[in-house]
Amino acid sequence: xxxxxxxxxxxxxxxxxxxxxxxxxxxxxxxxxxxxxxxxxxxxxxxxxxxxxxxxxxxxxxxxxxxxxxxxxxxxxxxxxxxxxxxxxxxxxxxxxxxxxxxxxxxxxxxxxxxxxxxxxxxxxxxxxxxxxxxxxxxxxxxxxxxxxxxxxxxxxxxxxxxxxxxxxxxxxxxxxxxxxxxxxxxxxxxxxxxxxxxxxxxxxxxxxxxxxxxxxxxxxxxxxxxxxxxxxxxxxxxxxxxxxxxxxxxxxxxxxxxxxxxxxxxxxxxxxxxxxxxxxxxxxxxxxxxxxxxxxxxxxxxxxxxxxxxxxxxxxxxxxxxxxxxxxxxxxxxxxxxxxxxxxxxxxxxxxxxxxxxxxxxxxxxxxxxxxxxxxxxxxxxxxxxxxxx
Amino acid sequence: xxxxxxxxxxxxxxxxxxxxxxxxxxxxxxxxxxxxxxxxxxxxxxxxxxxxxxxxxxxxxxxxxxxxxxxxxxxxxxxxxxxxxxxxxxxxxxxxxxxxxxxxxxxxxxxxxxxxxxxxxxxxxxxxxxxxxxxxxxxxxxxxxxxxxxxxxxxxxxxxxxxxxxxxxxxxxxxxxxxxxxx
Numbered sequence: 001x002x003x004x005x006x007x008x009x010x011x012x013x014x015x016x017x018x019x020x021x022x023x024x025x026x027x028x029x030x031x032x033x034x035x036x037x038x039x040x041x042x043x044x045x046x047x048x049x050x051x052x053x054x055x056x057x058x059x060x061x062x063x064x065x066x067x068x069x070x071x072x073x074x075x076x077x078x079x080x081x082x083x084x085x086x087x088x089x090x091x092x093x094x095x096x097x098x099x100x101x102x103x104x105x106x107x108x109x110x111x112x113x114x115x116x117x118x119x120x121x122x123x124x125x126x127x128x129x130x131x132x133x134x135x136x137x138x139x140x141x142x143x144x145x146x147x148x149x150x151x152x153x154x155x156x157x158x159x160x161x162x163x164x165x166x167x168x169x170x171x172x173x174x175x176x177x178x179x180x181x182x183x184x185x186x187x188x189x190x191x192x193x194x195x196x197x198x199x200x201x202x203x204x205x206x207x208x209x210x211x212x213x214x215x216x217x218x219x220x221x222x223x224x225x226x227x228x229x230x231x232x233x234x235x236x237x238x239x240x241x242x243x244x245x246x247x248x249x250x251x252x253x254x255x256x257x258x259x260x261x262x263x264x265x266x267x268x269x270x271x272x273x274x275x276x277x278x279x280x281x282x283x284x285x286x287x288x289x290x291x292x293x294x295x296x297x298x299x300x301x302x303x304x305x306x307x308x309x310x311x312x313x314x315x316x317x318x319x320x321x322x323x324x325x326x327x328x329x330x331x332x333x334x335x336x337x338x339x340x341x342x343x344x345x346x347x348x349x350x351x352x353x354x355x356x357x358x359x360x361x362x363x364x365x366x367x368x369x370x371x372x373x374x375x376x377x378x379x380x381x382x383x384x385x386x387x388x389x390x391x
Numbered sequence: 392x393x394x395x396x397x398x399x400x401x402x403x404x405x406x407x408x409x410x411x412x413x414x415x416x417x418x419x420x421x422x423x424x425x426x427x428x429x430x431x432x433x434x435x436x437x438x439x440x441x442x443x444x445x446x447x448x449x450x451x452x453x454x455x456x457x458x459x460x461x462x463x464x465x466x467x468x469x470x471x472x473x474x475x476x477x478x479x480x481x482x483x484x485x486x487x488x489x490x491x492x493x494x495x496x497x498x499x500x501x502x503x504x505x506x507x508x509x510x511x512x513x514x515x516x517x518x519x520x521x522x523x524x525x526x527x528x529x530x531x532x533x534x535x536x537x538x539x540x541x542x543x544x545x546x547x548x549x550x551x552x553x554x555x556x557x558x559x560x561x562x563x564x565x566x567x568x569x570x571x572x573x574x
Contacts, residue, residue: 017539
């Protein structure tokens with residue numbers, strides 16, 4: 001029976017850690033004790049087993065993914081006060097960055113961004129409905145829009161709120177622009193507006209709450225948001241079949257229903273999220289991998305605008321908002337996002353230009369315009385007036 | 392020829408200094424130097440390619456973010472290997488308990504070397520997963536990175552005698568698992 005020191009001597013010899021004296025002692029032990037020889041042989045065999053296992057090459061995209069996720073260096077030396085402010089912001093957002101930097105969490109973050117971005121199409125009421133209010137979805141408007149009961153006066157072209165909007169030069173510039181006209185005449189837009197799913201979303205309480213949310217409005221008005229919306233890469237990504245499939249998966253839905261986006265706000269919660277079965281299912285999903293591997297996805301992830309919006313406090317508030325979560329989990333909302341017409345709209349140049357325009361930003365910040373989204377009738381009145389203004 | 396981390400200390404320090412000056416080429420060079428080794432450490436700790444990739448990415452991003460806190464009196468490789476082992480241990484804790492080893496190996500199989508080499512890798516992988524994570528870390532650093540006892544002790548921040556003890560315990564279990572005989 002070998003004692004502890006003898007075992008250590010043998011192990012060190014196999015590991016090449018013995019001094020010359022130790023090696024001499026080892027050889028002497030081998031001559032005296034057959035158990036020592038047997039142990040040494042076993043350990044050598046074991047070492048040989050490991051030697052048979054070749055080193056694996058890391059995935060070829062790993063280096064790029066790491067470098068793309070690094071913060072971009074400052075392009076110029078900003079004033080001291082700006083540096084101080086940036087430093088403070090970094091402190092606040094550090095934990096968020098930790099949560100979004102890994103590949104898996106980046107996907108969740110990007111999906112959240114995508115959903116916010118997609119939601120703007122619903123919120124702003126684009127494009128005009130070509131139908132009459134009474135025929136939409138076969139449901140009485142008063143039954144669908146609980147917050148504000150619309151009257152004939154509301155939908156009149158003489159409605160003072162609508163008229164006030166059209167006294168604004170920016171609004172007029174927008175609605176008279178070619179891109180706005182193109183968007184309004186887009187067949188896909190019209191199909192979307194006529195869909196039941198669209199109207200169900202518009203009618204939901206959660207939708208109404210989120211559009212009244214200050215943080216949501218801030219996100220909609222932010223430069224970073226607008227830059228993402230205007231980027232070619234984002235539009236390509238949002239239009240891909242894989243992205244649509246991903247959003248339609250049961251696993252993705254479960255994550256949303258479990259408040260996954262809200263949980264993103266702390267790294268500890270992120271770890272809990274990763275332990276969820278749905279998260280693992282998502283990882284095994286082919287669409288997930290397609291999206292991750294797409295150039296468009298990588299470009300969006302690498303963009304300054306994306307990093308800005310992820311670090312945006314208002315954006316984080318939106319992610320944590322219960323009403324927002326309910327909208328995301330809403331079946332009708334998902335149908336809209338999976339709608340072919342909607343995807344075409346998202347991919348169109350006209351839509352991108354409208355979304356990137358200063359005029360739209362001003363329009364969105366107007367209280368009257370926000371009220372449009374609370375009323376389909378009012379929204380239609382606006383669009384009719386817009387069409388008239390184009391003539 | 393395999394470069395030892397010890398011989399590369401000076402180069403590491405130079406690259407770290409350049410990274411601190413926002414030199415992205417230096418960041419790329421550090422990734423080039425360490426990504427394969429860190430990926431393999433994570434892979435052997437987790438037996439799952441996807442998780443190993445995520446751990447490697449997380450480690451680099453954390454390392455770059457915390458580079459200013461790195462004390463150059465200590466060796467860079469110890470610091471970054473420690474982060475890799477710790478992140479792998481965190482990943483193991485986060486894993487769903489019902490995920491089986493077979494599931495992991497199914498994920499591992501694509502891209503693995505074919506036939507006997509793949510079989511050998513699978514067997515070793517399974518045996519490693521039968522160890523406690525602490526014992527596994529010692530074995531991985533010893534057999535897949537070829538660290539000395541002292542280097543392993545530095546990375547894991549434990550005494551050398553603990554490294555030897557864990558290594559022996561782990562080897563006894565591995566010999567049983569791999570059918571190398573019983574002592």
